[in-house]
Amino acid sequence: MLSTLRNIVQEVNAARDLHEALGIIVSRVQAAMATEVCSVYLLDPSSNRYILMATEGLYQESVGNVSLGYSEGLVGLVGAREEPINLEDAPSHPRYRYFPETGEERFRSFLGVPIIHRRRMLGVLVVQQRESSRCFDEGEEAFLVTVSAQLASVIAHSEATGAISGLSLTGEATKDICFSGVPGAQGVAIGTGVVVYSTADLDVVPEKPTDDIEQELALFRAAVQTVREDIQRVAKRLSSQLRPEELALFDVYLSMLGDQALPGEVATRIHEGIWAQGALKQVVQQYIRHFEVMDDHYLRERAVDIRDLGRRLLSRLQEGEEKTLEYPERTVLVSEEITPAMLGEVPKGHLVGLVSVKGSSNSHVAILARAMGVPTVMGLVDIPVNQLDGKELIVDGFEGQLFASPSPDLRAFYQEICDEEDELFRGLEALRDKPCETTDGHRVALLVNTGLMTDVARSLSHGAEGIGLYRTEVPFMIKDRFPSEQEQREYYREQLEAFAPNPVTMRTLDIGGDKALTYFPIQEENPFLGWRGIRVTLDHPEIFLVQVRAMLKASEGLNNLQIMLPMISNISEVEESLHLIYRVYHEVREEGYQIHMPKVGVMVEVPGVVYQIRELAERVDFLSVGSNDLTQYLLAVDRNNPRVAQLYHSYHPAVLQALVRVAQDAHSVGKPVGICGELAGDPGGAVLLMAMGYDSLSMNAASLPKVKSVIRNVSREWAMQLLDDVLLLDSPHVIKSCVDLALRNAGFGRYLRPARSSTAALAEQSGNS
CATH class of the missing domain: 3.30.450.40 (GAF domain)
Incomplete structure (x- = not known):
């Protein structure tokens, strides 16, 4: 069976x-x-x-x-x-x-x-x-x-x-096809799908028609001829090392490339109007299917040969594909897994939306998307990616929905949302230079999370009072080796100068988990509970020392640097890190640099640390909660796994109780505490955090004007009453609904996404499937 x-x-x-x-x-x-x-x-x-x-x-x-x-x-x-x-x-x-x-x-x-x-x-x-x-x-x-x-x-x-493809189960034409995932970055985008896929991977080749059959045939014949020559060349080189029966494998490959074999069937499908890569995919997968179900073990193994041959041909077909890929003026980038490199390929100003099968709202790419202000939907595990190329798409980054083949009514509905968002941000520009202060005089610092130099202008124009989290791993991720001390120093100096005299909090290298370096791979079965953050850099002090030295030298004459240690799980890690930082500080001073000792803080991400806040606060200058990871670990939910994305909720009662405790314990020993997770960028979340007593809120630049507007128009007393009310509730969804209702009643409904029922009603009216 x-x-x-x-x-x-x-x-x-x-x-x-x-x-x-x-x-x-x-x-x-x-x-x-x-x-x-x-x-x-x-x-x-x-x-x-x-x-x-x-x-x-x-x-x-x-x-x-x-x-x-x-x-x-x-x-x-x-x-x-x-x-x-x-x-x-x-x-x-x-x-x-x-x-x-x-x-x-x-x-x-x-x-x-x-x-x-x-x-x-x-x-x-x-x-x-x-x-x-x-x-x-x-x-x-x-x-x-x-x-x-x-x-x-x-x-x-x-x-x-x-x-x-526009057909329901009954064969009737459909419009407003809706796929549900999880929100990656808020906003709405209307544009044309461009599917980007991994090279030499038949499974993700998109289905596309072709108008130029002769060109596709020529491309395919050239690929076949090149692969045939490659195989003949390898066979000749190995002829003296292999027995005749082993060399026969190359003859099998060459026979498969005969005009009456695989190439003939691919050519037939190209004549039917399918582009060469899609035709190759269909034929190869049909061959594989036939071989894999055979009872004979030898014949089943031939499926491996077919798959290998298919990849070789596809690789040849895809040579130069990136150069010919066209990006419309309003590009919605679609992929099995969006990578930072893919974002960089899109011409400036053309990228309006992102759709990724893998990942969740707190994956690294989603964080980058929010920093860039690009509406994003993640975790669409059942979506037929290869069918979306060239389709008109609507990306709803508020609800985590993707619409294909939208009707005029649905398009008009979302265009109105886009227009309202643009108008709202234009209205909030006047708040840029005003303090973030409640109506009863309580002041909160609003900072930005960043890792890209391109974020600086947007952050400053939105009134950021400094950087609450500078992700130093970004310069490491865009290179094919560890950046030198001088290269790091230049990166850090740009950020420090741009925000001086306001503070810039730089997190030491935080790799592992969902942040990998191609030149320093970390292979683990459970990377989020493994070797990541401070654990890596303390095991490799040569990396840590060079980075801290570059930070300190970059701060000369500015003295607005703060250093933050990620993934702290015990006191000894803090003490060891401080020892290394002080050592570098004295060495740099001896080299003649006129610098001040920066403030050093720790990130509160591991649940165990929640119960050691006082002990940690006695050793450092400040604390900052990384609410994304803290939520992940408290709820035992992999934030990159779309199958359990619905269980990841920042408004979970356990998360709110932990955040309250952290703020109270830090203030009990006189140390400031901030938060740099995504909860801080949500207007309702920001109100609750302000009520808890957090001194600073750090978020992506796009969220800052909304948060400032809400906080400036409420009293802390009102916020504390709301916090008291929601702490009595036991459901994260009920808590979120109560907070949203309170904001709507206070006149901030325009900052919240229209209720799902509005979209559902319109979709039903339009015949949504």
Whole structure:
């Protein structure tokens, strides 16, 4: 059964569309279970009905024509209960619903299991048998449940692929196709999708038509000829080292490249109007699918050869691809995983939105997107990326939604939001030079998180009072080696000069977790609980000492440097770090540099540190909470995993209680405390943090005007009452709703995203799928 299941999954994964995938499922499951009927009913979101989408054993004319209401019949019962239903005599069950057009009156035994993906009911998988004496046993039920669980994500992806092409389950034209992920950076973007994908990866090659068939044929023939010559060259070089039977492998490769083999099939698909890379992908995946399901071990292994040959051909086709990639004036960049390098490829001023399958709202790229003010949606795990190239897209960075093929009504709705956002920021420009002070005189410093020099102008124009977090790993990430002391010194000097005399808090190198250096790889099974932050730099003092020396020298004559230590988990790490910092300070002074000893602080990110705030505060000058990581560790939620993104919530009662305790304990020993997580950039979060007593709030530059406007128009007394009220609640979603309601009642509704119901109502009105 395990072997059968593996073969079914491999075949379905290689299917070109939903109907082919469902056809494979019903035929393979029917054969594997030796039953007379296997059918798949999918839940159509637009009609909320189960539609018979594929069957092996019932009349084929009923496919697409038979449907049941959400709770109708045995299929509806399986969906409503979300568990298997196993009946020996189905017609005698009170919920049995008979459809004469299916011919199912002949079958009495019934086993149905739900198809569920990420808590969403997709449909029901059913097997039926004629003999009334047969009851499907526990092993068969377990097998069908396993098949359903394994294939749910494939069905979800295939369903989405069909939707993006403009067809619903019933074949009707659709508009306003909505995919839900998690918000990465707030804002709304309307533009054209540009899919960027990893080179030589067949799985992510986008589906694109071509108008120039002859050019695509020429490109493909040139690639085939180059790969053929490469293989012949390697075979000749190794001919004296390998036995004849080993050299025969090269002959296999060359035979596959014959005109009547793989290249002939690819050329046929190019003639059908598919670009060369897409045609190659389709043919290679079809070959792989056929080989992998074979029983013969030798033939199954040939799938590896086909995959390798496909990559070689694709690599040749993609040579120079980056140079020819065109970016429209309003580019929405789409990828399996957005990288900082991809952002740099887009011409200045053309990038309006980002869409990434991998990552979450607190991944490193999302943080960069917020710094750049680019609306972003992350964690769209079921989205058919390769279908989005050239499509008109709407990126809703407030709700974490992506709309494809938008209707005029939906486009107008989001264009109005864009216009309102622009108007709001123009209205807030007058606040730039005004202090962030409540109506009853409580002052809070508003700082920015940054890592890019391009952030400086935006930060200053928005009225930032300094840098609360300068991510020093950015200069390390854009190089192919560790930057020298002089190179680091130049980076740091630019930031210090730009904000002088205001403070610039530089975090020492914080790599590991989701921040990797290509030239210093850290391979760990659980990187967020592993070797990262201060743990790395204390193990490599040569890195730490050079960095601190560059910081201190860069601060000469400015003296606005503050140093912050990341990922502190115990007192000894602070003491060891301080020892090294003091050592460098005295050495630099001896070299003749006229510098002052900078203030040194620690980041509060590890839950254990929450209970040692007083002890830490006695040894350093300030504390700063990294609420992103602190939330991640308190809730045991990987912030980069979209499967659990809904569990990551900054308004969780445990997170708020921890933040209250940190502020109280730091002030009890007379030390200032700030926060540099994303919660500080949320207007409601900023109000709660101000009420807790945080002395400074550090955020991305785009959030600063809104936060300043809200704080300047409320009293601290009002904020403290709101804090007291929400600390009595036990649900993060209820807390967030209460804070939003309080802001709306106070006149700040324009700073909050329109309620989801507004979008939902419009989508429903437009026929959203």
